[in-house]
Amino acid sequence: xxxxxxxxxxxxxxxxxxxxxxxxxxxxxxxxxxxxxxxxxxxxxxxxxxxxxxxxxxxxxxxxxxxxxxxxxxxxxxxxxxxxxxxxxxxxxxxxxxxxxxxxxxxxxxxxxxxxxxxxxxxxxxxxxxxxxxxxxxxxxxxxxxxxxxxxxxxxxxxxxxxxxxxxxxxxxxxxxxxxxxxxxxxxxxxxxxxxxxxxxxxxxxxxxxxxxxxxxxxxxxxxxxxxxxxxxxxxx
Amino acid sequence: xxxxxxxxxxxxxxxxxxxxxxxxxxxxxxxxxxxxxxxxxxxxxxxxxxxxxxxxxxxxxxxxxxxxxxxxxxxxxxxxxxxxxxxxxxxxxxxxxxxxxxxxxxxxxxxxxxxxxxxxxxxxxxxxxxxxxxxxxxxxxxxxxxxxxxxxxxxxxxxxxxxxxxxxxxxxxxxxxxxxxxxxxxxxxxxxxxxxxxxxxxxxxxxxxxxxxxxxxxxxxxxxxxxxxxxxxxxxxxxxxxxxxxxxxxxxxxxxxxxxxxxxxxxxxxxxxxxxxxxxxxxxxxxxxxxxxxxxxxxxxxxxxxxxxxxxxxxxxxxxxxxxxxxxxxxxxxxxxxxxxxxxxxxxxxxxxxxxxxxxxxxxxxxxxxxxxxxx
Numbered sequence: 001x002x003x004x005x006x007x008x009x010x011x012x013x014x015x016x017x018x019x020x021x022x023x024x025x026x027x028x029x030x031x032x033x034x035x036x037x038x039x040x041x042x043x044x045x046x047x048x049x050x051x052x053x054x055x056x057x058x059x060x061x062x063x064x065x066x067x068x069x070x071x072x073x074x075x076x077x078x079x080x081x082x083x084x085x086x087x088x089x090x091x092x093x094x095x096x097x098x099x100x101x102x103x104x105x106x107x108x109x110x111x112x113x114x115x116x117x118x119x120x121x122x123x124x125x126x127x128x129x130x131x132x133x134x135x136x137x138x139x140x141x142x143x144x145x146x147x148x149x150x151x152x153x154x155x156x157x158x159x160x161x162x163x164x165x166x167x168x169x170x171x172x173x174x175x176x177x178x179x180x181x182x183x184x185x186x187x188x189x190x191x192x193x194x195x196x197x198x199x200x201x202x203x204x205x206x207x208x209x210x211x212x213x214x215x216x217x218x219x220x221x222x223x224x225x226x227x228x229x230x231x232x233x234x235x236x237x
Numbered sequence: 238x239x240x241x242x243x244x245x246x247x248x249x250x251x252x253x254x255x256x257x258x259x260x261x262x263x264x265x266x267x268x269x270x271x272x273x274x275x276x277x278x279x280x281x282x283x284x285x286x287x288x289x290x291x292x293x294x295x296x297x298x299x300x301x302x303x304x305x306x307x308x309x310x311x312x313x314x315x316x317x318x319x320x321x322x323x324x325x326x327x328x329x330x331x332x333x334x335x336x337x338x339x340x341x342x343x344x345x346x347x348x349x350x351x352x353x354x355x356x357x358x359x360x361x362x363x364x365x366x367x368x369x370x371x372x373x374x375x376x377x378x379x380x381x382x383x384x385x386x387x388x389x390x391x392x393x394x395x396x397x398x399x400x401x402x403x404x405x406x407x408x409x410x411x412x413x414x415x416x417x418x419x420x421x422x423x424x425x426x427x428x429x430x431x432x433x434x435x436x437x438x439x440x441x442x443x444x445x446x447x448x449x450x451x452x453x454x455x456x457x458x459x460x461x462x463x464x465x466x467x468x469x470x471x472x473x474x475x476x477x478x479x480x481x482x483x484x485x486x487x488x489x490x491x492x493x494x495x496x497x498x499x500x501x502x503x504x505x506x507x508x509x510x511x512x513x514x515x516x517x518x519x520x521x522x523x524x525x526x527x528x529x530x531x532x533x534x535x536x537x538x539x540x541x542x543x544x545x546x547x548x549x550x551x552x553x554x555x556x557x558x559x560x561x562x563x564x565x566x567x568x569x570x571x572x573x574x575x576x577x578x579x580x581x582x583x584x585x586x587x588x589x590x591x592x593x594x595x596x597x598x599x600x601x602x603x604x605x606x607x608x609x610x611x612x613x
Contacts, residue, residue: 060609069526069606090530093605097528104608108523112240112247124239125529152247168527180609 015078016176016208017043017066022075024061024231035061036072037231043208043224045175048199050219051212052236053228059212060180062228066210067100067178068092080175097126101169101207103179103198107161109153115140115164116149119171126172139167143197159190166197170205177202179211183218195221240524241541255509256549259589262502263553264560266495266581267573271561273491274577275570280484283347283376283411284477288356291458292329292477293317293448293469300472303480304331304411304446309469311443316467317450323463324453327355328445330424333414335393342383344390346375347411350424350445357449359418364403367418372402374418376409395432399423412482413570421445495581499588507592510542514599518607525605534600542593546586554582 024036035058043049053059064070065077068084071092077084080099084092096102109118119136126133140146143163153161162182169177179198183191195211195218202209211222219225225236245252294307309328317326330350337343351357353367359374360366364386367374375384379401384390388401399419409416419427422442429441448469452458460471472480479485514521524534558578564571 063609064606067526069609093525093528093530095528096526100528102526102608104523104526108519108608110240110520110523112244117239117243121239121524122527125527125533 015042016045016047016080017041017210018076018078019066020076020078022065022072022077024058024065024070025073034231036065038075039231039233041066041210041226041233043176043210045206045208046203047224048202048209048222049211049224049226050222050236051210051226051228051233052214052216052219053212055214057228058231059228061231062233063178063180063210063212066176067102068096097122097172099175101172101174101177103162103165103169103177103182105181106158106185107153107165109161109164109168111153114150114152115145115156115160115167118153118164119167122168122172134171134173136167136171139171140164143167157190158185159194162186162190162194163197166194166201170201170207173205174207177207177209179209179213181213181215182211183213183215188217191215191218192221238537238540241537241544245541245544252545255505256545256552258505259502259546259549259585260553260556262498262505263550263582263585264557266498266585267554267557267561267578268564268571269491269495269498270577270581271557271564271571271573272569273488273495274572274574276487276491277478277484278408278572279410279413279570280487281411281478281481282407283349283409283416284474284481286359286405286407286409287449287474288451289329289449289474290452291450291460291471291473293326293450293460293464293467293471294446296464296468296470298470300476301479301485303472303477305333305482307446308444309446309448313467313469314445314448317448317463317469320459320463320466322453322456322458323450325356325451327352327357327449328421329357329447329449330419330421330428331411331446332424332428333412334427336390336399337393338384338388338390340383340385340388342388344379344382344384345414346379346390346417347414348373348424348427349411349416349418350421350428351418352421355449356451357418359403359405359409361403362406364401366403367420369400369402370420370423371397371399372420373399374403374405375401376405376415376417378408378410379415379417380404382415392427395427395430397423397427397432412484499584502585503588503592505592506542506546506589507596510538510593510596511599514538514597517600518603521600521603522605522608525603526608531601535597538597538600539590539594542590542597543586546589546593550582550585550589554578 019039019041022036022039026033051059065072140149145163182194199221226233227236294303295309298307314328332348334346336346358367384401386401389398391398425441426437431437464471561573
């Protein structure tokens with residue numbers, strides 16, 4: 001197993017996520033696609049960062065690289081001081097278990113599990129002991145889902161599914177929360193509700209949050225907004 | 238097991254249908270196992286119950302027809318008796334006859350010609366042991382067919398009349414025919430086709446089908462050396478089953494069908510879990526994205542397959558045993574044997590798991606990045 005060693009402890013304390021000159025290319029020759037083109041991004045603990053941009057701009061690639069799902073072609077990715085580009089697949093999976101939480105589109109909950117079990121799920125394969133894990137019941141109460149803890153995804157509304165998804169992502173107390181289009185299937189009121197919840201959790205728990213979204217209406221809740229076009233990242237507005 | 242159990246409960250209709258297919262295969266397997274044991278009993282139980290280590294047949298005899306073609310004489314018996322590893326050697330006669338009782342019961346009999354004072358003489362559960370020249374001891378299955386102690390049976394063609402003096406303990410059949418033990422002298426007359434009042438040629442008084450051998454306690458028979466000395470060709474008791482009429486063909490056919498059922502079980506389980514994995518691909522990607530180790534996902538899927546296979550095979554085996562209980566004792570040669578059923582069930586589970594494992598192994602290759610975006 002390729003272990004991922006902690007590097008730059010000062011950076012670890014100061015930043016949840018650091019991307020340095022990160023590039024991601026697919027194919028070669030005339031078929032070369034630059035999904036990410038020398039991207040630099042720093043997100044501090046407690047900072048809520050949004051990335052907007054058109055479809056195919058590279059937003060999902062950014063999340064995949066920041067979350068260790070894909071290894072970048074070039075550059076460095078640091079999560080809580082750990083170099084994600086240094087280890088193999090197993091080591092990156094271990095780092096995701098320990099330090100990274102994902103909130104997917106529409107919650108992406110498992111159909112067979114109740115809301116309570118969705119939140120308990122990451123604890124089943126998380127290695128114990130690094131930090132105290134959150135109590136699933138407390139988390140569900142915190143996101144307003146305590147009374148629907150026994151319901152399965154098909155018995156929940158889109159906003160409720162997203163709130164369960166957020167609780168699931170937070171149960172391992174991650175340092176970095178990666179959020180993929182959380183309002184894609186929600187109406188305006190529910191979209192604000194969900195993003196407000198994310199912003200609150202980021203502040204309270206000092207979690208670095210990166211959210212990719214098409215929804216410009218919810219950007220008011222974010223601390224920093226970036227725009228991604230053709231794999232290049234720049235400050236928005 | 239966290240996810241495996243919850244998915245089994247959630248998708249119970251789907252898993253129930255799949256389980257029903259496996260259970261039906263298990264029912265079929267139990268029925269086949271019962272038929273196998275039943276056919277073995279019908280084919281060779283008469284041989285199995287003889288206290289014999291091996292039979293010495295005529296040299297160069299065709300093995301699959303040894304009981305009907307072999308002829309050995311007294312010299313071979315004497316030669317075997319002199320072997321140091323032989324506790325007892327005695328002539329043994331075997332022939333099939335058609336007969337009719339005074340009560341009108343038409344019955345085929347496998348006549349086992351034995352010396353009444355030899356180790357081959359059968360114990361009896363009713364009546365008396367072999368003694369008189371015209372007395373026979375018949376299998377319990379002949380009693381089921383209608384014979385009783387005291388009945389007289391007349392053999393077709395030669396007209397020899399034999400009296401049932403006793404009944405064996407348990408089933409004794411050979412080539413699906415009820416065994417009747419008869420004194421060797423009488424068997425020799427019947428084999429030679431000599432009826433009442435006829436004269437038996439001198440040569441025939443010295444002949445039998447084979448020499449039945451029993452090894453000394455703790456000793457293994459040196460069959461090759463004995464054969465060289467006696468001019469015979471020996472088969473162990475188990476090898477001699479193949480000389481029972483139809484035994485090898487029946488056993489091979491049933492084993493072939495059982496083999497196909499094992500393969501079908503593996504294929505059905507493999508196909509089901511292959512589709513299941515494809516349908517769960519996105520969920521597996523989410524698990525992997527959350528950091529679930531490949532081993533955890535694989536173990537969970539295998540436990541799911543194990544629970545399904547064990548549950549379905551247990552239900553199927555129970556139903557099969559229930560059905561078999563109705564069949565046992567009827568006209569069909571059928572007998573339930575716990576070790577055989579357990580072995581068949583274990584084989585089904587094992588091969589079903591192999592099929593499932595090949596399918597679920599694909600979960601480790603699911604790309605976690607597909608959990609992102611609108612991929613479904």
